[in-house]
Amino acid sequence: MTETPAMLAARHAPLIADAIAAVETRxxxxxxxxxxxxxxxxxxxxxxxxxxxxxxxxxxxxxxxxxxxxxxxxxxxxxxxxxxxxxxxxxxxxxxxxxxxxxxxxxxxxxxxxxxxxxxxxxxxxxxxxxxxxxxxxxxxxxxxxxxxxxxxxxxxxxxxxxxxxxxxxxxxxxxxxxxxxxxxxxxxxxxxxxxxxxxxxxxxxxxxxxxxxxxxxxxxxxxxxxxxxxxxxxxxxxxxxxxxxxxxxxxxxxxxxxxxxxxxxxxxxxxxxxxxxxxxxxxxxxxxxxxxxxxxxxxxxxxxxxxxxxxAGLNAVVLAGAEDPAAVARAVARAACLYSAQMCTSPQNIYIPAGGIQTPAGPMRFDDVAAAIIAAIDEIADAPASAAGIMGAVQAEASCDIVRALEARAGQMPGARVLRRPRPYAHPDYPEARTMTPLVVAVPAGAEALYGAEHFGPVLFLIAADDAEAAIDEATTLGRRHGAISSYLYATDPALIDRAADAFAGAGMNLSINLTGAMWANFAAAYSDYHVTGLNPAxxxxxxxxxxxxxxxxxxxxxxxxxxxxxxxxx
Amino acid sequence: MTETPAMLAARHAPLIADAIAAVETRxxxxxxxxxxxxxxxxxxxxxxxxxxxxxxxxxxxxxxxxxxxxxxxxxxxxxxxxxxxxxxxxxxxxxxxxxxxxxxxxxxxxxxxxxxxxxxxxxxxxxxxxxxxxxxxxxxxxxxxxxxxxxxxxxxxxxxxxxxxxxxxxxxxxxxxxxxxxxxxxxxxxxxxxxxxxxxxxxxxxxxxxxxxxxxxxxxxxxxxxxxxxxxxxxxxxxxxxxxxxxxxxxxxxxxxxxxxxxxxxxxxxxxxxxxxxxxxxxxxxxxxxxxxxxxxxxxxxxxxxxxxxxxAGLNAVVLAGAEDPAAVARAVARAACLYSAQMCTSPQNIYIPAGGIQTPAGPMRFDDVAAAIIAAIDEIADAPASAAGIMGAVQAEASCDIVRALEARAGQMPGARVLRRPRPYAHPDYPEARTMTPLVVAVPAGAEALYGAEHFGPVLFLIAADDAEAAIDEATTLGRRHGAISSYLYATDPALIDRAADAFAGAGMNLSINLTGAMWANFAAAYSDYHVTGLNPAxxxxxxxxxxxxxxxxxxxxxxxxxxxxxxxxx
Missing domain, CATH: 3.40.605.10 (Aldehyde Dehydrogenase; Chain A, domain 1)
Structure with missing residues (x-):
């Protein structure tokens, strides 16, 4: 017997009921x-x-x-x-x-x-x-x-x-x-x-x-x-x-x-x-x-x-103010930045790190050490062909590679900017011709918006030396209001700072992921649970x-x- | 003790619950x-x-x-x-x-x-x-x-x-x-x-x-x-x-x-x-x-x-194809047209009447007899100062009176158009200076859109001699699509015609009131029950x-x- 549309509606009614329960409970x-x-x-x-x-x-x-x-x-x-x-x-x-x-x-x-x-x-x-x-x-x-x-x-x-x-x-x-x-x-x-x-x-x-x-x-x-x-x-x-x-x-x-x-x-x-x-x-x-x-x-x-x-698209930021486990945070940031070679609407680009270092259980961790940890975590992905292939995939358009190369050249000429990691390709194990590019990482002083004040569609991370966490939150939300933001990230150990950040990002109409490390990608957005895009900023x-x-x-x-x-x- | 906002919320929660039940059940x-x-x-x-x-x-x-x-x-x-x-x-x-x-x-x-x-x-x-x-x-x-x-x-x-x-x-x-x-x-x-x-x-x-x-x-x-x-x-x-x-x-x-x-x-x-x-x-x-x-x-x-x-605003029409009680229908149309001197967004303006007459239990009723019944019902309101005052009120702007007077003049010059009722004032019992105007009623042939093909903000009714009810529905919905419509009205006795009309008006994104006579104004829109404006036409x-x-x-x-x-x- 042929299934009629009415029978189909009856068959899928439980699925829709489950989906409704999911969006209501999240x-x-x-x-x-x-x-x-x-x-x-x-x-x-x-x-x-x-x-x-x-x-x-x-x-x-x-x-x-x-x-x-x-x-x-x-x-x-x-x-x-x-x-x-x-x-x-x-x-x-x-x-x-x-x-x-x-x-x-x-x-x-x-x-x-x-x-x-x-x-x-x-x-x-x-x-x-x-x-x-x-x-x-x-x-x-x-x-x-x-x-x-x-x-x-x-x-x-x-x-x-x-x-x-x-x-x-x-x-x-x-x-x-x-x-x-x-x-x-x-x-x-x-x-x-x-x-x-x-x-x-x-x-x-x-x-x-x-x-x-x-x-x-x-x-x-x-x-x-x-x-x-x-x-x-x-x-x-x-x-x-x-x-x-x-x-x-x-x-x-x-x-x-x-x-x-x-x-x-x-x-x-x-x-x-x-x-x-x-x-x-x-x-x-x-x-x-x-x-x-x-x-x-x-x-x-x-x-x-x-x-x-x-x-x-938006200008997605990470404010990295503190970490219970700095290596885990570095890994989370690196993974989010590497996933699909940063061609996702949720890929982070601007990483704010207080110039004076971040708070950890072992005391302050210096800016350069945080940067080194992030780069080491990127290298760990990039240097293993299987993991690079599984995480980064390929770069869809040559234009993205051009953008990143041009940024590298501009960073080299900007006083105070330091290219910490060049955007080298990785060798894809299955596709030797694959267009690949691992992330460019540039350390920049706060205020170098000529480099990081816009979204660049390609694998690039700016490590921005912020005055402090509050200044980082302030600038990340200011840029988010101006250019849009789809996903924002905070790593912090101070509960009061987390509360203030949650208010500040909400005030700018920006969704915020806090202290996400581990197996789930920090930029994973779950249907039925994570509202994607607020509609309150240009993204x-x-x-x-x-x-x-x-x-x-x-x-x-x-x-x-x-x-x-x-x-x-x-x-x- | 001062009532706090939280206490206020608790006090009004039952009201909101009742309102929600009302909109859900209508x-x-x-x-x-x-x-x-x-x-x-x-x-x-x-x-x-x-x-x-x-x-x-x-x-x-x-x-x-x-x-x-x-x-x-x-x-x-x-x-x-x-x-x-x-x-x-x-x-x-x-x-x-x-x-x-x-x-x-x-x-x-x-x-x-x-x-x-x-x-x-x-x-x-x-x-x-x-x-x-x-x-x-x-x-x-x-x-x-x-x-x-x-x-x-x-x-x-x-x-x-x-x-x-x-x-x-x-x-x-x-x-x-x-x-x-x-x-x-x-x-x-x-x-x-x-x-x-x-x-x-x-x-x-x-x-x-x-x-x-x-x-x-x-x-x-x-x-x-x-x-x-x-x-x-x-x-x-x-x-x-x-x-x-x-x-x-x-x-x-x-x-x-x-x-x-x-x-x-x-x-x-x-x-x-x-x-x-x-x-x-x-x-x-x-x-x-x-x-x-x-x-x-x-x-x-x-x-x-x-x-x-x-x-x-829209160009609201009545399609008058048939009536169980023609006098009641004439009264309903007259009342809707007189209410607030037709200055409402739901006021009808164009009344389509088949040139061959409408269906009634006593057999066909001629166009001119339907017109006479509507005019008699208007006169009944207009000629009793208390009812005129209670129903028509006053005309807010002189411009509305000017519009109606200009229409009367134009109708007098249009071949086939007949001014059946002049837009005379009524004497308000309490306010001798009140700006009042009872409806102009003009009989026009189908196709005289130069007169009735736009909304005129003031007390005017066009009685349009349609080829038949289907043609009336067709033109009313065509004009509604073009100029918008907020309330539309059908009087008919043939159930098949009513069904076709309901489909046609819905297809044009127009709300339809069917066979409304009696104590409730045909153009009364009830909160919690009547959706007002469809958003599907220019109204x-x-x-x-x-x-x-x-x-x-x-x-x-x-x-x-x-x-x-x-x-x-x-x-x-």
Missing amino acids: RHWSPFRDSPSARFHAPGAPEAGRAAFNARLDRRFALDQPGITGWIGEEVSPYTRRPLGISYPQSDPAALIAAAAAALPGWAATPPEQRIALCAEMALRLYAVNFEMAHAVMQVTGQSFTQAFSGSGPNALDRGIEALAYAAKAMRDVTPEARWQRQFGAEDVVLAKQYRLVPRGIALVICCASFPTWNAYPAMFASLATGNPVIVKPHPIAVLPMAIAVAACRRTLADYGFDPDLVTLAVDTRAEPVARRFIDDPAVAIIDFTGSPAFGGELERSVTGKLLFTET GNACLADLAFVAGRFRIVQNRRPALPQDHAHAA | RHWSPFRDSPSARFHAPGAPEAGRAAFNARLDRRFALDQPGITGWIGEEVSPYTRRPLGISYPQSDPAALIAAAAAALPGWAATPPEQRIALCAEMALRLYAVNFEMAHAVMQVTGQSFTQAFSGSGPNALDRGIEALAYAAKAMRDVTPEARWQRQFGAEDVVLAKQYRLVPRGIALVICCASFPTWNAYPAMFASLATGNPVIVKPHPIAVLPMAIAVAACRRTLADYGFDPDLVTLAVDTRAEPVARRFIDDPAVAIIDFTGSPAFGGELERSVTGKLLFTET GNACLADLAFVAGRFRIVQNRRPALPQDHAHAA
């Missing part, structure tokens, strides 16, 4: 395993995933969507430096918009719980092909295989299901009908009212190059669940993960009798970007953007009359995920009429 | 009586209210707020045509913004439940002075005393408490803290997380001239409850109600030890409007606007980087009230740190 939960270890997965799954990925190479990516005018693709692996050779259907934007508009009424009329369940099903199916996805993400972004498997797989799908939880909460908050009774003078007025949830229109999801799925899934699911068709615009150098995702969504929709054109892919090239065609179209009512502060800021300053959700206006991320994606339209006599009786 | 509920009948109110309350209002006249309105540079006031009563003689403190916008910014941190640090309770207390105190408020609203807007008492009093306060209910729901949805535990490899990571609700910034509330309190209270309370200071910018011809409201809010805040500058009044004149000074200030993060489509549209097209909530982008009206007014900032050992034990 406790750890996930329906997925985020380790690629073979013992968590079906026999043969890793091999099948690799084979599926390999079968994608050097051919057209089959996607039967409307308005195809040609085939394009310009992805190059940062590991092999060779083109993937995959071409994707390029559709006329007008055709994609028309197809989405045509699909909208049927989707809008679908019960919300079924739409939510369809999205949950998409997530589960994407989890089922996660080994393939991991290879795809790895080869277009440069993420390590492990990180691509977890961060761009289950962790990203969790963000999507988290958005579903909020969509369910927001939509369930609207009763579909009511009986309203009130006396007007001598007359007893009894009305039957109906409240319909109506989608806003077509939703555009613009994905970033380095971590495409993580922001895309919540945006796609939030819009789809609330009834809005979605057009996915991947970055032209990182199409494959989103093509796989769009294909899975389309197949899921079709399998349950829905119009697959509810999810389409808008591929473009760097030379001929196509996003504006969608952004400016009146039928596009929702835009989710992840990417550069330049384009994101332009959208934030120009888009009106549409919902706009952005995540761009973005949207949060993954809160009610505000979904509540505006649908509207309510009502009608009311005199209740029939039987309604009177029923309600009595 | 059943009738109100903590207030909306009739001015003496039996519902304390002895002497009506007289005290009148005396309080009279004592306001011809003097300065005492409001001890920052930056006062002068005293201005240009209100004229539409009933007496004489200036009220009240002058209000004009404050330097920069001083109001600075004062609000200075008040923000203390308010942001106040527990949300206390902020909500403070707003509830403001509402209750405003209810306690509602007789005074009714006179104030009446004399600046032209509303009848009864309507000013109910519509601008309890009904408006209910809208405010409704917004508080949503603010409570949205803020309570964020747990203040969590304990998060997860295995990473062999390590059991246990984190303590804190989630703070952080206001966006200063909120500006721009009020309309004709019904200032109704939209202002929900906007003010939604922003205040979520931690944002509020600057109220009343329309210069209708300041007094908002001055009374702001004074009450300030007194409430001060009584409980809070900074009264959390609520201030920004008075201006028509000659020198001041709204832009606030709109363009970076410290202003939220704008609630009620007023003209021209200014509202300008804001919708230009404001970026801030939350903007608008309600402007406004915000809804009173839903989660989206409040969910974005605050943001979430978190911190996380290793849990202390005792936290492990507690949670086990």
Whole structure:
């Protein structure tokens, strides 16, 4: 017997209930395993995933969507430096918009719980092909295989299901009908009212190059669940993960009798970007953007009359005032700075260390000793090819390497700045051609904002000699207000200082991780528990995920009429 | 013993709980009586209210707020045509913004439940002075005393408490803290997380001239409850109600030890409007606007980087396809058209009647007979001074009378248009000088959009000879999509037609009232039950009230740190 959408909704209801409980308690939960270890997965799954990925190479990516005018693709692996050779259907934007508009009424009329369940099903199916996805993400972004498997797989799908939880909460908050009774003078007025949830229109999801799925899934699911068709615009150098995702969504929709054109892919090239065609179209009512502060800021300053959700980037700081275990803190900072070669929106860049040293149980630890400990921890990662490969992966774009090299040159000419560690490559054990770069580390005096006062997208750490911890907090929050910040970090032993810092970072609208060391990456953000991006500083206006991320994606339209006599009786 | 904010929060908790139950069930509920009948109110309350209002006249309105540079006031009563003689403190916008910014941190640090309770207390105190408020609203807007008492009093306060209910729901949805535990490899990571609700910034509330309190209270309370200071910018011809409201809010805040500058009044004149000074200030993060489509549209097209909530106006239609009781329907249409001389955002303007007549139990009723019935029902109201005064009140601005007179002249020159009823004044029993105007009624052929294809702010009804009911629905929804619509009305006996109409109006994002006759005004919108404005057409982008009206007014900032050992034990 074929599973109907209603049966699917019943099947996934417990999953959504669990997700709602998770976001309300903010406790750890996930329906997925985020380790690629073979013992968590079906026999043969890793091999099948690799084979599926390999079968994608050097051919057209089959996607039967409307308005195809040609085939394009310009992805190059940062590991092999060779083109993937995959071409994707390029559709006329007008055709994609028309197809989405045509699909909208049927989707809008679908019960919300079924739409939510369809999205949950998409997530589960994407989890089922996660080994393939991991290879795809790895080869277009440069993420390590492990990180691509977890961060761009289950962790990203969790963000999507988290958005579903909020969509369910927001939509369930609207009763579909009511009986309203009130006396007007001598007359007893009894009305039957109906409240319909109506989608806003077509939703555009613009994905970033380095971590495409993580922001895309919540945006796609939030819009789809609330009834809005979605057009996915991947970055032209990182199409494959989103093509796989769009294909899975389309197949899921079709399998349950829905119009697959509810999810389409808008591929473009760097030379001929196509996003504006969608952004400016009146039928596009929702835009989710992840990417550069330049384009994101332009959208934030120009888009009106549409919902706009952005995540761009920030200037993430570590204030290192004290440590119970300095070696553990140095390791945590080094790991966070090395992870994916600092190409994450949560990667720290500016490390404030009091010029007079940090507090430790063994007494003050000098600035240079702290710096040496951090560099030693970086070297420990960088000098072991297997750990370097697993943590740093590859650098997606040569431009990032150029940025870091230019910073090194500028640091060499700046009085007071000291290059403590050069940004040398490491030899990837599997991919000798991989574009790799281990972190540049520069010690700078406070005030050298010409070097560290902006975000540099690439592996670089500035160790800033702050007057003291208070000055460090002050400057980190000042720069965060000005340039944005997504993740901030504090290491301190003084409880009063920690309290003051928590207030100061909150006052600047900056999330703060305090004294995180050990097995968990300090810059790991857990779906269902960690709110990602506050919306209070220039790093973005949207949060993954809160009610505000979904509540505006649908509207309510009502009608009311005199209740029939039987309604009177029923309600009595 | 002085009541503390915490005690206040405990005292008002049941009120908020009831309000939340009301918005969730959408059943009738109100903590207030909306009739001015003496039996519902304390002895002497009506007289005290009148005396309080009279004592306001011809003097300065005492409001001890920052930056006062002068005293201005240009209100004229539409009933007496004489200036009220009240002058209000004009404050330097920069001083109001600075004062609000200075008040923000203390308010942001106040527990949300206390902020909500403070707003509830403001509402209750405003209810306690509602007789005074009714006179104030009446004399600046032209509303009848009864309507000013109910519509601008309890009904408006209910809208405010409704917004508080949503603010409570949205803020309570964020747990203040969590304990998060997860295995990473062999390590059991246990984190303590804190989630703070952080206001966006200063909120500006721009009020309309004709019904200032109704939209202002929900906007003010939604922003205040979520931690944002509020600057109220009343329309210069209708300041007094908002001055009374702001004074009450300030007194409430001060009584409980809070900074009264959390609520201030920004008075201006028509000659020198001041709204832009606030709109363009970076410290202003939220704008609630009620007023003209021209200014509202300008804001919708230009404001970026801030939350903007608008309600402007629409082209409200009645589709009259059939009636069980044609006289009752004619009365309902006439009453809705006469209420406050059609100066309400819910007033109908375009009445579609099939040229071939409407369906009734006695067979088809001809277009001209339907028209005659509506006009007879209008005359019944207009010709009895007491009912005219109670229903129509006065016309606030001479411009509205000019609009209607110009329409009459144009209709006289348009082939096929017939002026069926001239817009004559009625003699107000208490105010011989009152600016009154009973509705102009013009019969027009379908397609005469040069006359009826835009909103005319004044008492005018177009009876449009539609080809049939389907054509009427089609045109009403087409014009609604183009010009916006806030309330739409259908009278029909054919259930299949009603279903089709419900779908068509929902498809156009238009709320629909079906077959409403009798004691309740067809254009009465009930707080806690009727969603007001869909946000899906040009009549406004915000809804009173839903989660989206409040969910974005605050943001979430978190911190996380290793849990202390005792936290492990507690949670086990």
